[in-house]
Amino acid sequence: MFLLPLCEKNGIPYVSSHLTQKPAPLSGKKVFFETLGCQMNKSDSELMLGLLNQQGFELAESERDADLLVINTCQIRGSAEDKAYSYLGRWKKLKRSRPGLKIAMTGCVSQQTKDGVFNRAPYVDIVIGTQNIHQLPDLVNQAFAGEHNLLAVDRQKERNTFDYVSDITPRRESDILAWVSIIEGCDYFCTYCVVPYTRGRQISREPESILREVNELASMGFKEVTLLGQTVDAYGKDFKDREVKNKDYGLAELLYELNEIPQLERIRFMTSHPLDLSDKIIDAVASLPKVMEYIHIPMQSGDNTILERMRRGYTREEYFALVDKLYERIPGVSISGDFIVGFPGETEEQFQRSLEAIERAQMVLVNVAAYSPRKQTPAGIWEERGEGVIPDDVKQDRLQRLNAEVKRIAESKNTQLLGQTVEVLVEGKSKRNENRLTGRTRNNKVVNFDSPFSEDELLGRCVNVKVLETTAWSLLGEHVDNSP
Numbered sequence: 361m362f363l364l365p366l367c368e369k370n371g372i373p374y375v376s377s378h379l380t381q382k383p384a385p386l387s388g389k390k391v392f393f394e395t396l397g398c399q400m401n402k403s404d405s406e407l408m409l410g411l412l413n414q415q416g417f418e419l420a421e422s423e424r425d426a427d428l429l430v431i432n433t434c435q436i437r438g439s440a441e442d443k444a445y446s447y448l449g450r451w452k453k454l455k456r457s458r459p460g461l462k463i464a465m466t467g468c469v470s471q472q473t474k475d476g477v478f479n480r481a482p483y484v485d486i487v488i489g490t491q492n493i494h495q496l497p498d499l500v501n502q503a504f505a506g507e508h509n510l511l512a513v514d515r516q517k518e519r520n521t522f523d524y525v526s527d528i529t530p531r532r533e534s535d536i537l538a539w540v541s542i543i544e545g546c547d548y549f550c551t552y553c554v555v556p557y558t559r560g561r562q563i564s565r566e567p568e569s570i571l572r573e574v575n576e577l578a579s580m581g582f583k584e585v586t587l588l589g590q591t592v593d594a595y596g597k598d599f600k601d602r603e604v605k606n607k608d609y610g611l612a613e614l615l616y617e618l619n620e621i622p623q624l625e626r627i628r629f630m631t632s633h634p635l636d637l638s639d640k641i642i643d644a645v646a647s648l649p650k651v652m653e654y655i656h657i658p659m660q661s662g663d664n665t666i667l668e669r670m671r672r673g674y675t676r677e678e679y680f681a682l683v684d685k686l687y688e689r690i691p692g693v694s695i696s697g698d699f700i701v702g703f704p705g706e707t708e709e710q711f712q713r714s715l716e717a718i719e720r721a722q723m724v725l726v727n728v729a730a731y732s733p734r735k736q737t738p739a740g741i742w743e744e745r746g747e748g749v750i751p752d753d754v755k756q757d758r759l760q761r762l763n764a765e766v767k768r769i770a771e772s773k774n775t776q777l778l779g780q781t782v783e784v785l786v787e788g789k790s791k792r793n794e795n796r797l798t799g800r801t802r803n804n805k806v807v808n809f810d811s812p813f814s815e816d817e818l819l820g821r822c823v824n825v826k827v828l829e830t831t832a833w834s835l836l837g838e839h840v841d842n843s844p
């Protein structure tokens with residue numbers, strides 16, 4: 361007999377349930393997907409795969425095996441855009457040898473470049489914007505019927521609805537973890553960022569639609585959902601201007617409702633913005649057993665002048681006050697963030713403040729990026745004019761120094777866990793050693809561990825693991841429960 365595993369929050373146990381059914385595999389024609397960029401793009405790719413699945417497509421193992429190649433693009437940095445076109449260049453050669461092959465470009469580069477993609481890459485059959493993914497099956501049918509250069513980039517959400525994705529059943533990569541988009545776009549217009557142009561203004565998905573999806577996921581055996589949004593804790597702000605039932609509904613209210621779904625074990629959300637992470641949300645994280653103690657909250661720079669030039673809307677002092685509040689109110693919370701180095705005009709002294717900020721905020725994981733000018737943004741225009749341009753070698757040097765500092769702090773924090781027992785949601789076999797299992801702690805640390813039980817016995821369960829070794833990015837341990 362299987363025992364129901366017990367998960368704990370603040371020492372209080374709660375019961376998890378067994379896995380039930382799994383999603384059906386794809387079948388028929390073959391599609392190969394390449395996804396660049398953020399979790400939102402990964403989630404969109406899962407939605408598009410779901411749509412193609414309904415059309416009878418199977419997932420190809422490689423590009424050479426596919427009838428349809430799709431690249432879901434990112435435009436956050438020049439390198440990501442270059443990478444997208446480099447894939448297309450490779451696919452052009454494949455298409456030469458197999459003229460029946462179809463190529464589609466989706467995502468932020470498509471949204472921004474529109475039919476300009478066909479000028480640069482005329483062999484592309486389909487270009488789809490960030491809010492037109494529901495049109496993919498129709499356009500794919502047209503492409504296979506012999507039409508070329510098909511374009512769909514009009515903004516669905518300007519119709520004031522998120523419905524264009526609500527009814528799609530995604531084809532998810534994992535059987536345990538699921539991304540769920542709850543808000544899209546951004547109203548902040550930071551001076552370096554293209555998201556408000558590529559994803560448009562903020563729009564929140566209606567709670568009924570999210571609750572329906574997460575209930576379905578839980579009944580299918582999914583154990584963890586990550587609520588996604590470029591500014592996820594701004595969820596619901598736009599309800600005030602829309603025809604919705606409860607205009608005061610926000611992320612906190614949603615977390616309370618999701619926490620009641622019996623089969624679900626863990627809820628995460630990302631990415632937070634310091635101006636939207638309210639006391640109500642912090643209280644929800646602190647008190648709800650299924651909401652994990654992990655907050656990803658980009659700071660971007662530790663220097664007030666740079667923060668102002670980035671138009672982030674807060675000072676370093678305000679950011680630190682927020683972080684202090686998180687550590688005080690949410691026991692065991694881990695904080696991660698994003699930083700940009702080499703922003704136009706950043707001096708060595710200003711960069712040093714970012715280095716200090718990582719130590720001050722005790723961040724365990726930081727995505728560090730060298731500033732990359734984006735056309736159409738104010739900072740991109742400063743660079744074009746040659747104002748405050750930081751040479752590439754200086755950017756790379758700062759990137760390395762900041763990464764080294766993050767590694768040092770992460771190593772030191774993880775060392776403190778040696779000998780402790782942590783709760784891990786089992787996600788499957790370790791990629792590096794298939795005799796080991798892997799999962800993550802409540803505060804998002806990767807744990808690889810040995811267990812007398814099999815993957816089948818533990819998949820999707822919360823188990824207790826004693827930490828025996830640590831590195832900056834993962835923990836190694838042994839399963840200490842006497843039963844699965």
Ligand code: SF4
Pocket residue numbers: 546547548549550553554555556590591633
């Ligand atoms: S908050 Fe700033 S960095 Fe984040 S998506 Fe919006 S504009 Fe971009």
